[in-house]
Amino acid sequence: MSGFAPSGDPIIPDYGEVSDCVTNNDFFCTDWFVQQWPSVFWPALLDHILMTVIAIVVGFAIAFTAALVAHRRKWLTAPFSMVTTFLYTLPPLALFQLLVPITGLSLLTVEIALVAFTLVLLFRGVLSGLLAVPDDVKRAARGMGLSSQQVLWRVEMPLAMPSIISGLRIATVLTVSIATIAAFVVDAGLGAPILKAISSPFNTQFIGAGALAVLLAFLLDGILALTGRALTPWTKASR
Amino acid sequence: MTDAKNTSTIVFDRATKIYPGSDAPALDGLSIEVRAGELVCLVGPSGGGKTTALQLVNRLVDLTSGDIRIGDRSITDIPAIELRRTIGYAIQQSGLFPHMTVIDNIGIVPSVLGWEKTRVRDRAHELLELVGLTPVPEWADRYPSQLSGGQQQRVGIARALAADPPVMLMDEPFGALDPITRTTVQDEFLHVQRTVGKTTLFVTHDIDEAIKMGDRIAILKPGGLLAQFDTPEKLLTEPADDFVAEFLGQERGLKRLSLYTLSDLDDLASADATTGRAPWPALPADTTVRNALSLAAAHGAEGVRVLGEDGSPIAAAPLSRLVHLQSEESV
Amino acid sequence: MRGPSRRRLLRSLAGMGAVAGVGALSACSTSALTSSVGGARSLTVGSKTFAESWIMGELYAQGLRGIGYQVDLKTNVGSAQIIEQALHAGEIDLYPEYTGVIVVSLAGEDGLLESAEATYEFARDWEAQQGVAMLKATPFENKNAIAVRADFAQEHGLTSIEDLRGIGDFVYSTYPDNVSGAQGYEGIVESYDLPNMKLQTLSIGLNYQAIERGEIQAADVFTTDPQLLRSDLVVLDDPLNLFGFQNVVPLLRDEVLESLDTEAIDLLDTINSLLTLEAIQTLNAASAVNRLDPAQVAREFLLANDLIEG
Numbered sequence: 001m002s003g004f005a006p007s008g009d010p011i012i013p014d015y016g017e018v019s020d021c022v023t024n025n026d027f028f029c030t031d032w033f034v035q036q037w038p039s040v041f042w043p044a045l046l047d048h049i050l051m052t053v054i055a056i057v058v059g060f061a062i063a064f065t066a067a068l069v070a071h072r073r074k075w076l077t078a079p080f081s082m083v084t085t086f087l088y089t090l091p092p093l094a095l096f097q098l099l100v101p102i103t104g105l106s107l108l109t110v111e112i113a114l115v116a117f118t119l120v121l122l123f124r125g126v127l128s129g130l131l132a133v134p135d136d137v138k139r140a141a142r143g144m145g146l147s148s149q150q151v152l153w154r155v156e157m158p159l160a161m162p163s164i165i166s167g168l169r170i171a172t173v174l175t176v177s178i179a180t181i182a183a184f185v186v187d188a189g190l191g192a193p194i195l196k197a198i199s200s201p202f203n204t205q206f207i208g209a210g211a212l213a214v215l216l217a218f219l220l221d222g223i224l225a226l227t228g229r230a231l232t233p234w235t236k237a238s239r
Numbered sequence: 240m241t242d243a244k245n246t247s248t249i250v251f252d253r254a255t256k257i258y259p260g261s262d263a264p265a266l267d268g269l270s271i272e273v274r275a276g277e278l279v280c281l282v283g284p285s286g287g288g289k290t291t292a293l294q295l296v297n298r299l300v301d302l303t304s305g306d307i308r309i310g311d312r313s314i315t316d317i318p319a320i321e322l323r324r325t326i327g328y329a330i331q332q333s334g335l336f337p338h339m340t341v342i343d344n345i346g347i348v349p350s351v352l353g354w355e356k357t358r359v360r361d362r363a364h365e366l367l368e369l370v371g372l373t374p375v376p377e378w379a380d381r382y383p384s385q386l387s388g389g390q391q392q393r394v395g396i397a398r399a400l401a402a403d404p405p406v407m408l409m410d411e412p413f414g415a416l417d418p419i420t421r422t423t424v425q426d427e428f429l430h431v432q433r434t435v436g437k438t439t440l441f442v443t444h445d446i447d448e449a450i451k452m453g454d455r456i457a458i459l460k461p462g463g464l465l466a467q468f469d470t471p472e473k474l475l476t477e478p479a480d481d482f483v484a485e486f487l488g489q490e491r492g493l494k495r496l497s498l499y500t501l502s503d504l505d506d507l508a509s510a511d512a513t514t515g516r517a518p519w520p521a522l523p524a525d526t527t528v529r530n531a532l533s534l535a536a537a538h539g540a541e542g543v544r545v546l547g548e549d550g551s552p553i554a555a556a557p558l559s560r561l562v563h564l565q566s567e568e569s570v
Numbered sequence: 571m572r573g574p575s576r577r578r579l580l581r582s583l584a585g586m587g588a589v590a591g592v593g594a595l596s597a598c599s600t601s602a603l604t605s606s607v608g609g610a611r612s613l614t615v616g617s618k619t620f621a622e623s624w625i626m627g628e629l630y631a632q633g634l635r636g637i638g639y640q641v642d643l644k645t646n647v648g649s650a651q652i653i654e655q656a657l658h659a660g661e662i663d664l665y666p667e668y669t670g671v672i673v674v675s676l677a678g679e680d681g682l683l684e685s686a687e688a689t690y691e692f693a694r695d696w697e698a699q700q701g702v703a704m705l706k707a708t709p710f711e712n713k714n715a716i717a718v719r720a721d722f723a724q725e726h727g728l729t730s731i732e733d734l735r736g737i738g739d740f741v742y743s744t745y746p747d748n749v750s751g752a753q754g755y756e757g758i759v760e761s762y763d764l765p766n767m768k769l770q771t772l773s774i775g776l777n778y779q780a781i782e783r784g785e786i787q788a789a790d791v792f793t794t795d796p797q798l799l800r801s802d803l804v805v806l807d808d809p810l811n812l813f814g815f816q817n818v819v820p821l822l823r824d825e826v827l828e829s830l831d832t833e834a835i836d837l838l839d840t841i842n843s844l845l846t847l848e849a850i851q852t853l854n855a856a857s858a859v860n861r862l863d864p865a866q867v868a869r870e871f872l873l874a875n876d877l878i879e880g
Contacts, residue, residue: 003687003707003819004707005843007709007846008840008846010844010875011874012848012849013873015856015860015862018859022860023859036862036863039866104661105647134337136332139299140334140336141334142299142323143299143323143328144323144324144398144399145323145324145326150351155336155338158338159336159337159338187643187645187646193863195646196864200621202861204861232338234339234382237381
């Protein structure tokens with residue numbers, strides 16, 4: 001059986017004119033960027049947001065629980081700290097390489113790595129916030145007859161909020177940044193156009209995607225900052 | 240405001256506390272009874288166990304042996320957390336919750352006890368007026384960081400009173416305040432106490448504060464032993480032993496004089512019966528005898544004159560009367 | 571904010587977050603993050619690390635989705651050996667490969683084969699031993715070639731590589747990894763007996779500028795380079811078939827082939843049959859010159875040829 005089918009007669013589409021800006025690979029070709037927005041940049045941005053949010057939510061759930069446990073059993077603080085710090089120091093690409101044989105070229109691999117990088121920041125944010133609660137406040141709370149749970153949730157947690165928000169902000173900005181590397185594993189997120197634009201360098205593509213990543217980081221940071229302020233009205237109070 | 244004064248006795252029955260890891264007791268067999276509505280000050284040097292005694296009452300620290308009863312009930316009869324909700328607790332740094340408004344701080348125990356929101360708010364308003372933070376709307380929604388130290392302590396006291404507990408524990412509540420503020424807040428609290436009349440255990444290291452505030456004073460000495468438990472007058476005139484005498488210090492004579500005012504001196508001579516070169520200073524009748532003595536010394540006078548309600552001198556008290564208090568005839 | 575109302579805000583934020591999360595995840599169906607759950611009519615297609623491979627991967631993936639398959643496309647899987655391992659490991663089910671690469675890099679066969687068909691058959695038989703099947707091949711080949719400027723060719727009467735023998739010294743460029751080896755500079759010099767061919771190494775992509783500027787006379791090119799669509803370059807014939815044969819075939823494990831219905835197989839064959847040299851060069855140009863996304867390039871082609879619905 002021949003491996004070659006009779007050659008078809010393809011209709012070759014006309015892909016249109018190329019602007020000088022693109023041909024000359026100028027710094028940023030706005031027309032091209034706008035044209036590519038719906039098919040390339042907007043989906044990449046959405047995927048990037050999704051990857052980031054999943055990582056932060058999962059990372060926070062883990063770190064928060066760990067911090068509560070370490071708050072109760074102080075001896076666990078050091079081991080938890082060491083593990084989360086170790087995960088943070090792993091070079092992202094190396095971690096991806098370690099995970100791919102186990103979890104494949106999938107979103108799961110990406111999320112495991114992204115979550116790993118958030119843990120130390122979130123763990124420290126929660127725990128140091130709890131530890132910074134003044135002793136006299138805790139003593140008064142206990143002495144007045146609040147149970148340990150009540151002291152934790154009505155007193156310690158709200159007072160730890162500024163530190164928690166601070167940790168969340170740093171972790172989120174970091175995650176937006178590292179998620180660009182996810183393009184090495186999964187063709188998604190803002191790293192994908194960047195990666196594709198590197199091999200045959202095309203400035204607009206990676207500058208556009210890169211700028212979007214920076215803007216996204218600022219936006220998420222700003223949202224968290226505003227949320228933090230709404231949740232901590234007493235920090236704004238002035239004499 | 241409750242009509243009947245909700246207040247109980249506190250009885251220490253050979254209460255002893257030995258902290259783990261040490262041989263000597265922090266509190267050794269304390270047995271005293273605080274009457275309902277009485278303000279008893281616990282004083283003594285550090286190591287005397289006064290803070291321990293206080294913390295035993297609301298079970299922040301547990302008894303090694305002996306018992307403590309509030310009213311008829313032993314403090315071990317109900318779980319510690321429930322017990323604490325029935326005891327007003329005020330501490331030195333006030334421990335106000337920074338993230339809650341003044342109103343929310345005051346209402347914390349009532350809301351934990353499940354009072355309905357309007358009742359909590361009304362109670363908080365009532366207490367703000369009691370401690371003198373008026374007009375209430377100006378203070379209700381402030382945060383502790385917006386209050387001075389003295390104002391914070393007042394909120395702390397209001398908070399301790401919020402659930403109308405039968406007894407109050409106060410752990411050096413005015414210790415962190417500057418002297419002027421401290422005097423003001425002490426006076427405020429005495430006014431509150433006259434109105435509310437709660438049985439109060441008040442720990443302080445300042446003997447002058449104890450003399451000013453306390454109906455009776457318990458002096459604890461190192462080793463957690465009770466040295467003396469008496470009224471300020473008795474303490475100052477009849478110290479039980481050398482320790483108490485030394486603790487009260489050489490100024491105890493003068494301290495005693497601060498318990499009386501010029502209006503307590505009867506059978507005084509007329510205002511023109513002055514002697515010596517220096518004119519005698521004219522002082523209001525509510526000046527303490529101690530201050531009168533001090534002012535006489537300041538002017539180099541041999542006595543002071545007492546001002547009447549119309550502002551003119553009505554009597555004269557020579558130094559001998561200021562020192563002896565009672566007239567020679569009645570001795 | 572009072573305690574109770576702050577708690578309410580937190581609760582509603584959490585609720586909104588959860589709804590948003592679930593909503594986003596389920597709305598994910600068109601994003602690149604959907605992975606096929608595996609099951610009948612679902613497939614994972616892989617592609618290598620350069621544009622032509624990305625485009626072919628997209629052609630297969632979008633074509634199959636058009637007939638109802640759930641396809642997960644994994645790009646940048648790796649070079650020949652790596653993507654082969656991925657196929658065997660089940661990380662991917664199908665990917666486009668060059669017949670010559672199968673013969674030389676995967677099977678390790680040294681000898682030259684005589685024709686495109688012979689190369690195809692050798693590759694097919696070898697893959698069959700690995701439990702891998704091959705579908706029909708593309709008309710186009712992407713292999714190395716030597717190109718010269720059209721005026722240079724006319725001046726020296728050049729139509730094939732042999733003709734270079736008599737023209738005196740000239741400069742040839744190729745990328746640094748391609749100096750030795752049978753298809754590299756040294757192999758060409760030896761096989762075609764071209765002592766007059768001098769070497770300048772240049773990175774891939776710089777050869778076209780160099781030849782335009784006259785710095786070099788002959789350049790190593792890939793036959794599907796979009797630059798070759800321009801009329802001022804001529805690709806010289808390779809009578810010795812030194813550069814082998816490099817048609818593209820879809821590779822898939824035997825059991826995957828069995829699970830595909832005839833509609834899917836016909837579709838893949840049809841797509842391949844439409845990929846003439848001119849077609850693939852245009853698709854590559856759309857990617858390299860117009861800077862369009864491979865997904866878009868593939869989509870336009872499939873639409874124009876009625877293989878998917880708009």
